[in-house]
Amino acid sequence: MDSPLTSPDGDWWSEKINRRESIWLGISGVWALTLFGWMLGWTEFGEQNQTGQTYQVSTERLREKVQGYKRSAGTLTVDGEELLVPAGNDVYVGALQWGWDGLPAVLKPGETYRFHLGSYDVQHGFSVRNADNLSQQISLQILPGYEWVLEMSFDDPGTYHVVCNEFCGEGHRSMHGKFLVRDYDESAVSPPAEGGDGSSGDGGNADYGGWFTGDASGGATGNYDGTTVDETGSDQVTVTVGAEGNGGPYAFDPPAVSVSQGTTVTFEWASNTHNVLVDSQPDGADWAGHESIENEGFSFEHTFETGGVYKYYCEPHLGMGMKGVVEVV
Structure with missing residues (x-):
């Protein structure tokens, strides 16, 4: 028996292939082009695909944006926990080893929010999961040096967990955050602290x-x-x-x-x-x-x-x- 490493005898390269093989090669090529075109079209028209503007941004500038968002946000206490209430429809989330800056927050159902996502250090995954329905989830990637702006709305009230789905170091497993989607009484929302930075206006006993x-x-x-x-x-x-x-x-x-x-x-x-x-x-x-x-x-x-x-x-x-x-x- 000839070795598979041994070249076939004769001018095998010039021989015509079997007609059935030609048909299957043609079908495979057409199907590959169809799938490629399908992906392009689905990216453009598929509603579940996350697109949006991406901007280059330094770590310092991104941190400033997230801190500014937190200073301008009100707070709502739910089950003894303070959650941020965005001042408008922009939500800023900074990923870092190993936590989420800008969370937890509370959002209104059916409202469209602009999420500004970025990383302070390394690549992170941004996976949002409905605690009561795990089939409702999205998984995104966040890269350092960029601010990704995405529109999101959540129709179903509940707790949405945010986890990192990209290994980012030894503390990866503890990188959890959340936001609540629920209606709330505006009168229950505490305004931003005096000075807008979450601290008392006079600095208390010592600043x-x-x-x-x-x-x-x-x-x-x-x-x-x-x-x-x-x-x-x-x-x-x-x-x-x-x-x-x-x-x-x-x-x-x-x-x-x-x-x-x-x-x-x-x-x-x-x-x-x-x-x-x-x-x-x-x-x-x-x-x-x-x-x-x-x-x-x-x-x-x-x-x-x-x-x-x-x-x-x-x-x-x-x-x-x-x-x-x-x-x-």
Whole structure:
């Protein structure tokens, strides 16, 4: 038996192929062209295909847009959770490792909204799923450096989960968000906070140089109300890492705490994929924070000896406003 690697004898290339083979080759070619044309037509006329304008945008500019959207939005409390209420029909969502900046939100059924989607870091998937009907879902891709503007409307009230369907790192599994589609009484919506940035207009007890606003690094810290928790005189103080706030488990609790010199502060993880990085500290201080990403159950502590203000943040969720302060007096 000849090897399949051995060339056939004679001028086999010039021989005519069987008529049946010609027919099947012709059918295959026509079908391939038909499918190609079908895809082009379906992209143009198919109502379920997501199209829309795409703009090049820097990470800083995209973050500014999302923070501006959040500052102008009202809030509605549903089952004890605060949700953003868009000021108009534009909804801005920034994807980041590993969360959704601009969510959770509440939308009205049947209303058409313009979703502005973008990424702060790497490629993410934007998959929206109706919690009560998994056949109702869309899956999109979000690329860094671009703002994708899409029109969407949701006829069925309910909870719509937003998950990342593109592996984006070790915290991928925790990247969840949501929005509610429901009718609501406009009188129940709280207006934007004075100053429009989610913080109190006078900065409360301390503004720490605007650290908790969207004018500093990252987003505005929604769970900071201007109050610094007074723990002076305590030997041990605990700060929860990954507490509920800023649209999910993206908060330090308390966000600002005042302690005496020599106080030991323990940082305890209540949720996954967080770290503690130092933004600034007093001259002569030696706090290194904790750079590694850790999960629920982890903790570390530091004894603060040098007086002054220590600003810190969670790197993966800085855009969500996950920032904190330890003030040593």
